Amino acid sequence: MTAVDEAPLSAAGNPIGFGSMKRVEDQRFVRGQGNYVDDVNLPGMLHSAILRSPFAHARIVSIDTSAAEALPGVVAVITGKILEGIPRPSLLGDNFAWMPTLSYDTQAVLATDKVRFQGQEVAFVIAESRYIAKDALELIDVEYEPLEPVMDAKKALDADAPIIRDDKGQTDNRITDVHGNQTWESGNKEATEAAFVAAAADPNCVIVEEDILYPRVHPAPMETCGSVAYLDKVTGQLTLYTTSQAPHAHRTVYAMVAGLPEQKIRVISPDIGGGFGNKVGVYPGYVLSVIGTIVTGKPVKWMEDRSENLMSTSFARDYHMKAKIAATKDGKILAVDVYVLADHGAFNGVAQPTNFPAGFFNIFSGSYDYPNAHCLVEPVYTNKAPGGVAYACSFRITEAAYVIERLVDCLAQELEMDPADLRLKNLIKPEQFPYTSPTGWEYDSGQYEKTMRVAMDIAGYDELRREQAEKRAKGEYMGIGISFFTEGVGAGPRRTMDILGLGMADGIELRVHPTGKAVLRLSVQSQGQGHETTFAQIVSHELGIPPEDIDVVHGDTDQTPFGLGTYGSRSTPVSGAAASVVAKKVRDRARIVAAAALECSPDDLEWELGRWFVKGDKERGKTIQEIALLSHSSLELPEGVEGHLDATAVYNPPNLTYPYGCYICVVDVDPGTGQVKVRRFIAVDDCGVRINPMIVEGQVHGGLADGVGMALMELIAFDEDGNNLGGSFMDYLLPTAVECPDWELGETVTPSPHHPIGAKGVGESATVGSPAAVVNAVIDAISPFGVRHADMPLTPANVWRAIQGRNVRTDMAVE
Amino acid sequence: MEITITINGEQVTRDVEPRTLLVHFIREDAGLRGTHWGCDTSNCGTCTIWVDEKPVKSCTMLAAQADGHSVTTVEGLEKGGVLDPIQQGFIECHGLQCGFCTAGMMLTGRALLDENPHPSDDEIREAISGQICRCTGYKNIVKAIQWAADNPATSEVTA
Ligand code: FES
Ligand code: FES
Numbered sequence: 001m002t003a004v005d006e007a008p009l010s011a012a013g014n015p016i017g018f019g020s021m022k023r024v025e026d027q028r029f030v031r032g033q034g035n036y037v038d039d040v041n042l043p044g045m046l047h048s049a050i051l052r053s054p055f056a057h058a059r060i061v062s063i064d065t066s067a068a069e070a071l072p073g074v075v076a077v078i079t080g081k082i083l084e085g086i087p088r089p090s091l092l093g094d095n096f097a098w099m100p101t102l103s104y105d106t107q108a109v110l111a112t113d114k115v116r117f118q119g120q121e122v123a124f125v126i127a128e129s130r131y132i133a134k135d136a137l138e139l140i141d142v143e144y145e146p147l148e149p150v151m152d153a154k155k156a157l158d159a160d161a162p163i164i165r166d167d168k169g170q171t172d173n174r175i176t177d178v179h180g181n182q183t184w185e186s187g188n189k190e191a192t193e194a195a196f197v198a199a200a201a202d203p204n205c206v207i208v209e210e211d212i213l214y215p216r217v218h219p220a221p222m223e224t225c226g227s228v229a230y231l232d233k234v235t236g237q238l239t240l241y242t243t244s245q246a247p248h249a250h251r252t253v254y255a256m257v258a259g260l261p262e263q264k265i266r267v268i269s270p271d272i273g274g275g276f277g278n279k280v281g282v283y284p285g286y287v288l289s290v291i292g293t294i295v296t297g298k299p300v301k302w303m304e305d306r307s308e309n310l311m312s313t314s315f316a317r318d319y320h321m322k323a324k325i326a327a328t329k330d331g332k333i334l335a336v337d338v339y340v341l342a343d344h345g346a347f348n349g350v351a352q353p354t355n356f357p358a359g360f361f362n363i364f365s366g367s368y369d370y371p372n373a374h375c376l377v378e379p380v381y382t383n384k385a386p387g388g389v390a391y392a393c394s395f396r397i398t399e400a401a402y403v404i405e406r407l408v409d410c411l412a413q414e415l416e417m418d419p420a421d422l423r424l425k426n427l428i429k430p431e432q433f434p435y436t437s438p439t440g441w442e443y444d445s446g447q448y449e450k451t452m453r454v455a456m457d458i459a460g461y462d463e464l465r466r467e468q469a470e471k472r473a474k475g476e477y478m479g480i481g482i483s484f485f486t487e488g489v490g491a492g493p494r495r496t497m498d499i500l501g502l503g504m505a506d507g508i509e510l511r512v513h514p515t516g517k518a519v520l521r522l523s524v525q526s527q528g529q530g531h532e533t534t535f536a537q538i539v540s541h542e543l544g545i546p547p548e549d550i551d552v553v554h555g556d557t558d559q560t561p562f563g564l565g566t567y568g569s570r571s572t573p574v575s576g577a578a579a580s581v582v583a584k585k586v587r588d589r590a591r592i593v594a595a596a597a598l599e600c601s602p603d604d605l606e607w608e609l610g611r612w613f614v615k616g617d618k619e620r621g622k623t624i625q626e627i628a629l630l631s632h633s634s635l636e637l638p639e640g641v642e643g644h645l646d647a648t649a650v651y652n653p654p655n656l657t658y659p660y661g662c663y664i665c666v667v668d669v670d671p672g673t674g675q676v677k678v679r680r681f682i683a684v685d686d687c688g689v690r691i692n693p694m695i696v697e698g699q700v701h702g703g704l705a706d707g708v709g710m711a712l713m714e715l716i717a718f719d720e721d722g723n724n725l726g727g728s729f730m731d732y733l734l735p736t737a738v739e740c741p742d743w744e745l746g747e748t749v750t751p752s753p754h755h756p757i758g759a760k761g762v763g764e765s766a767t768v769g770s771p772a773a774v775v776n777a778v779i780d781a782i783s784p785f786g787v788r789h790a791d792m793p794l795t796p797a798n799v800w801r802a803i804q805g806r807n808v809r810t811d812m813a814v815e
Numbered sequence: 816m817e818i819t820i821t822i823n824g825e826q827v828t829r830d831v832e833p834r835t836l837l838v839h840f841i842r843e844d845a846g847l848r849g850t851h852w853g854c855d856t857s858n859c860g861t862c863t864i865w866v867d868e869k870p871v872k873s874c875t876m877l878a879a880q881a882d883g884h885s886v887t888t889v890e891g892l893e894k895g896g897v898l899d900p901i902q903q904g905f906i907e908c909h910g911l912q913c914g915f916c917t918a919g920m921m922l923t924g925r926a927l928l929d930e931n932p933h934p935s936d937d938e939i940r941e942a943i944s945g946q947i948c949r950c951t952g953y954k955n956i957v958k959a960i961q962w963a964a965d966n967p968a969t970s971e972v973t974a
Contacts (some may be wrong), residue, residue: 022906029914030902030921032849032889039848131832222853222861222915222949273851273915274949306854528913528950698909701952729858729947737940737953 008609010546016609017541020694024532024552034271040228040241042299046075048292049133050285051123051140052308053115056383056722057149057162060111060122060142067139068125073132076295077140078124078288080112086291088259099257099287102280102500103357104178105348106168107386109284109291115144116164116346117385118724119311121284126292126300149383149722152812153320153343156380164346164381175348175379177357186362187374187439195335195372199326205334208414209324212406213791214399215811216318216343216384216716218310218732219391221527223273225313226303229289233297236264242286244269245279245525246565249502251557253282258290269555275527276706276767277390280351280567281314311727315384315716316391318343318811319361319399325407331417333426335372338364338403342379342388349386351567352395353497353504359395360488362439366404367448367486367660368426373438383722392703392767394487395568401485405772406789409481409779413788419482419776420461424449427484434753441488443658444752444760446686451748452484455662455684458746464666472784477669478679479781483772485663488656489761490573499564505652506570507561508578510539510586512645514632516625518545520582522554523563524575529699529763531571534691535579538757541691542583543590543624544610561648569659569761572691573752578651580756585647587624592641593631594622657752657760661685663704663773669781674800676778678708678739683770684746688760693747696762701743703766709735711774715793719813818882822847823891831878837871838862840878841888849889849918853947860946863919864888870926872945889918892925900963901925910959912950919946924960933964 007017014021028034065077083097098106111122123140127133148162155161156173164173174182199205227242238260244250247267255262272279285302292300304313320341326334342358344350352359358377365373389395408426412419427448428435435443464480471478494503509521520539522531536550553559563575587607594612595602598620605612605621613621622630631645666680683700690696713733716726726732751758771792778794779787782803790802791810801808819828822845829844841850841864852874853861862873865887873886892899901921904910911917920943927934927942934942939957948956 023909025914026906026911029911029917030889030898030905031893032847032918034849034914036848036851036915038842038851131834220949222859222913222947223851224853272913273853274913276949306856306859530912694909698912698951698955701954702912702950703952705949705952728856729854730856734947734949736944736947737957738944740953742936742957743952743954 007541010548012546012548014547015537016544016546018537018689018691021533021537021547021692023530025530036223036271036273037226037228037241037243038303040270042228042230045228045299045301046126046128046292046296047130047133048124048126048289048300048302049130049137050121050288050308051125051137052312053111053118053120053122055115055144055146056118056151057147058115058144059147060114061145062143063123064141065123067141068136071132071136071139073128074125074136075128076126077136078110078291078295080108080110083110084112096291101347101349101386102351103348107347107349109287113167117383118722119308119385124288124292126296151383151718151720151722153341153380153382156382164383173381175344175381184356184358184377185375186356188372189374192335192337192372192374196324196326196337199334204329205326206329206414207324207326208407208411210407210410210789212321212323212403212789213811214317214319214321214402215792217316217391217710217714218716219276219278219314219316220310220732220734221274221276221278224304224306224309225279225283225285226301227286227289228299228301229293230299231293237266238264238290239266239268240290241268241270243272243279245275245527245567247525247555247557248523248562249499249564250282252502254290257287267557269525272525272527276392277316277567278314279527280390281349281387283313307728310716310732311724312385314387314390315345316387316393317399318388321403323403323407325411327411329415331415331422331425333368333370335370336365336404336407338375340375340377342377343382343384344379344388345384345386346381347386350388351499352389353491353499359389361396361400363397363437363441363486363488364400364404365437365439366401367428367484369428369432370426371438384718392706392764394489394764394768395491397487398768401483401768402772405483405485406775409776410788413783420456423482423484424452427452442655443486444655444754445750446658446660447748447750448484448660451660451684451686452662454746454748455664455682458684458744459664459682461664477671477781479667479669479777479779481665481773481775481777481780483663483769483776485769486658486660487765487768488658489569489764490653490657491568491570492656493654494652502564504564504574505650506563506575506578507648507650508575508582509561509648510582510646512586512628514629516545516549516628518550520550520552520579521560522552522575523560524566524571525555527566529566529571530695534695537691538576538579539583541757542580543587545624569763572759573657573755573761574651574653576759577653577756578649581651582647582649585649586645589645589647590624590627592638593627596635596637597622597630654754657688657755659685659687659760659762659765661765661769663769665773665777667777667781669778669799671782671803674796674798674803676712676794676799678741678774680744681741682744682746683766684748685762685765686748686750687762687765688750688752688755689758690749691759697745699763700745700766703764704743704770705735705740706767707770707774708740711771711792711794713793713795715810717811717813725813816879818879820878820881821885823887833877833879835878836874837876837878837881838873841873841886847888847890851915851918853915860919861916863922863946865922865926870923889921892921899925900966901960904959904962908955908959908962910951910955916946916948920948920956924963927960928964
């Protein structure tokens, strides 16, 4: 199977089912008629601004807000002290100064005792305009007593390290999870250790070790985070317009945080200007807009600036890894062991759905068949912003895919083997699926070697190697980098996965109107993925109703059933499955109605796209549109069938789906300047059945740009005093059209055996898989200088230093 | 101070603070929310509009500096219910995902084609290099602008 069967076209020229179809959403966006949170303006609405800490670690001695309050146009100034005085009728602490995080830790809404990272929320000003609110920030006088900050994760556990979370009575900077554990371990430890001991003693084996950093980066969607909150004091109804990837989950969290009855809370996520995991967390700013409306009785808008976005909301990664791999000298991988020092910032706020608090990191054994793998993760607090799981990371598969793919390249270099040959030798074989990995994942399907060969063909791999050899002889440094990744997406099965105790099944509703037009109501939330198009296509595929006749409603908790939202590439694997299931329910109901109308038994009917007909008599049948009208008519229906076709469903995935891919990057490096030019990038993804190939390819393109960005330029570093060195787009560099090559894509299609339409999800694949390909290419280019590894981002300065043999800490402003 | 800016052919006169940024004037005073902002340092280009037919980042200008000038925003691209080819190109080539950068990208693309009706891919990439898109990886934006170059008269009549 290479692709799905061609779908017939509707009168409007759209595929009735799967295929590349122009997006419904685009009509409003190209006219400037999108409706983002900052476009929401309610009558009488007030604006706000947050005063943030200039220090990474300091005691708050006093806050004087009187001058700010006296400024004309200022309505209220709220501090942590005020929040401490507001009792909270909920299980999650007794006042509003602190809130729970998605990892059962606490986070200050406004600092009371200390500030714990630069950019932390200290005071909240509500005013008649945003300009006045910002003016008022200048008038707030905060006296700080600076404390020594912990900026280097590697020093967080030193005996003399300053204690960050003294609010919790901590005596060190260790993080304790909800199970009471301070380290997180996965895999078979004894067997892995034994394999390394045996390999060390065996002259036919090698062990390669490397320190590998995945530095702190930020998802930085073009739209920053924000909210507009309005509490109607008469009805008690709280309406919250917010940049949320998970409106239903957020509603539940607000009910818990604010102690408000959940049925009185309506969360609306209108159009979202990109998310990438940045809009999963519940941030103090959102909560403050809610508190603001409670205090003032008026709608309150909060929109963060870009620097606030980069400095205070969900960062990603910050994993300091020590990894080793054992293999035979002819290139058979035997075992991998990884230790991770995980920098979680000042509050443990990661969103993670498993009992293993490092998320899906333990899928790090990758796409290769070997028996022994083990990891140990040691999380620490530092004086940095909270976060960690964000930026299209598939719950930390970014880190996992990066470490194994970097390690395999280090091994190839050690063995003087071609990295493609080494991978081909170890890839899991098609007949081994479902494949149980050494850390317990059950990969559903794959044809790894086939996919890799497609990528190598597009790249012209052998020819590239020849070109490289010729160039090297002339003193030119070209590099070819490969990465092969496997993701687990679509969290997740209720028996093993939840977030804050909320199981990860998704609800869905499908209404079919008498005229045969339909409305599908989704729990997941598009941030650009095109759900209004692709979900209509799924229903169209199942029912034969043209996609233009199906409206998709999302982003409003009053109008859609419960579900956990869009992140971890879960929309297609979970809600996409729900859409197929609910449409099939409608189809089954339609069969009964059609049988009644045709005066036969439902068993006598056969389905073809859009129509039930009598077996053996194709002429006798009813279209889905005819059946829709009949279902509302006076037609007599069998006992127990009340009429109408509408249906609901909840989908609880039996397993994750496992999209994978092979990426090849070609770079040219100028050794004199360290400048890297990404010349080509080949991406072959297998995400199972593609609902809308145009949209799949678009998502891959976006993720590839992320990979180029992270590999070459994106970084949130700090100096030792605690200053964030990536706090604006002047310092946090993102790739533009000039740094990105003309992506070359290919595909293989291996359907997921357990997903109703065989789709796997692809939203994060390229972000997960591409950084290693770029880094592997750069290291390949400069390997003649004796370089085996250098950490991201491979800026000209860092590449140049690596060529000079100098060791750099890219995450700290020190060498 | 009172200023008058002609936006998409209509005069907008408002009393504003001298420090009001043009992007805020367009969004808040003129109520045209198709122009977005995405940064504090004039790096992202999502606020790009035209001042006197030239692309400008509207966060880099005070509204007062545009007094007496003419401004075009995304809302001004569609003419008489007909999409500009650049708008159609973005639809045809999947040149947008979340739509947040799109207005600025289209305005830069349109201005480029007005000066250079048949740009190379590299010229397009250069023209939009002051603007960031986090969703598309740029390839389809380049294609969308090329589509508009190839279809100067093709556009969709809308109701
Ligand atoms: S808002 Fe970023 S450049 Fe204008
Ligand atoms: S389409 Fe989302 S930022 Fe460009």
